[in-house]
Amino acid sequence: MKKSLGAKILIVPSPVWCVGTYNEDGSPNVMTASWAGVCCSEPPCVAISLRRATQTFQNLMRTKAFTLSVPSNQFAKEADYFGMVSGRKKDKFKETKLMAVPGELVKAPFVGEFSLVAECRVVHTFELGLHTQFVGEILDVKADEDILSKDGLPDMEKLAPFLYSAVDQEYYFTGSKLGGAFDIGTTRPENKPPTF
Numbered sequence: 001m002k003k004s005l006g007a008k009i010l011i012v013p014s015p016v017w018c019v020g021t022y023n024e025d026g027s028p029n030v031m032t033a034s035w036a037g038v039c040c041s042e043p044p045c046v047a048i049s050l051r052r053a054t055q056t057f058q059n060l061m062r063t064k065a066f067t068l069s070v071p072s073n074q075f076a077k078e079a080d081y082f083g084m085v086s087g088r089k090k091d092k093f094k095e096t097k098l099m100a101v102p103g104e105l106v107k108a109p110f111v112g113e114f115s116l117v118a119e120c121r122v123v124h125t126f127e128l129g130l131h132t133q134f135v136g137e138i139l140d141v142k143a144d145e146d147i148l149s150k151d152g153l154p155d156m157e158k159l160a161p162f163l164y165s166a167v168d169q170e171y172y173f174t175g176s177k178l179g180g181a182f183d184i185g186t187t188r189p190e191n192k193p194p195t196f
Contacts (some may be wrong), residue, residue, distance in 0.1 A: 013163035013172065018082055019048060020067035020100070020109045021059035028100035028109035030069070030092050031056045032083030034164040035131060044138040046120060049131035055087035060134050064122040065106035068136075069114035072160040073173055080171070105139045115144040116154055116161075 014034035023029050033056075035049035046068060050057045060066055071079040078096045085092060093100045099112035103119045110117040120136030149155040156174060163172045178184070 009166045012165045012167055014166060016071060016076075016079055016162055016164050016171065017048070018069040018071060018079055018111055018114065019050075019056050020069060020103075020111065021056050021065070022063060022107060022109065023055065023059060023087060024062065027091065028093055029055055029059060029087035030082050030100075030109070030111060031087065032079050034166070036068075039135060045123065045135050046118065046138060047133050047135045049128060049133045051131055057132065059087075060122060061125075063107055065103070065108045066120050066122070066134070066136060067103050067106065067108045067110035068118045068120065069111040070116040070159065070161050071111070071114050073162045074160070075111075075114065076162055076171055110142075115147045115159055117142050 015036055017033055017036050018030050019033050020028065020030050031050075031054060033048050033050060037047060039045050039047040048066070048068070050060070056066075075098075078098060081096060082092055085095070093109075093111075100109040101112040102109055106119045106121055108119070110119070118136075118138045119140045119142075120138055122134050123137045124133075124135035126133040126135070143154050147154055147158040149158075157177065161174055163174060164170075165172060
């Protein structure tokens with residue numbers, strides 16, 4: 001029997017994405033956001049939810065553009081720092097010695113050392129309560145060649161992203177491949193429950 005835990009944000013895990021924007025003075029800013037996810041496949045879109053208090057919120061309302069950089073686990077400290085410090089008070093790129101790279105298709109920077117990045121333009125904004133959700137249409141995805149598989153697409157094990165748990169406020173490594181999506185469910189015997 002399942003125990004009710006109430007209406008809380010306990011559905012885990014969440015992605016760790018770094019949102020790049022430009023401040024009003026043109027300086028690059030970045031913050032970590034985990035209230036995020038893919039929300040449409042055609043056109044390809046992602047959604048990020050931010051509090052009004054953040055500098056990134058103000059930047060997005062003004063520029064209608066952002067990037068999403070996916071940090072690998074080797075950059076967990078930097079990504080965590082991006083979520084702890086305000087872009088109003090610190091130059092996060094300077095503090096972490098990471099490189100702000102201008103987007104090619106949108107007016108927003110991304111983290112050069114992070115292997116996977118999406119350039120997005122805001123197409124919808126929704127007031128949800130404490131957070132405002134920004135839906136961004138993905139205009140391009142860029143990847144370092146060393147994280148690509150033989151078919152030229154991002155390889156999860158090479159990318160080595162990490163996840164956030166709101167339950168215990170901890171980060172977790174991603175594991176090894178379990179099996180093929182839309183595949184492993186077809187190989188189990190009809191009358192036997194799956195074993196994980």
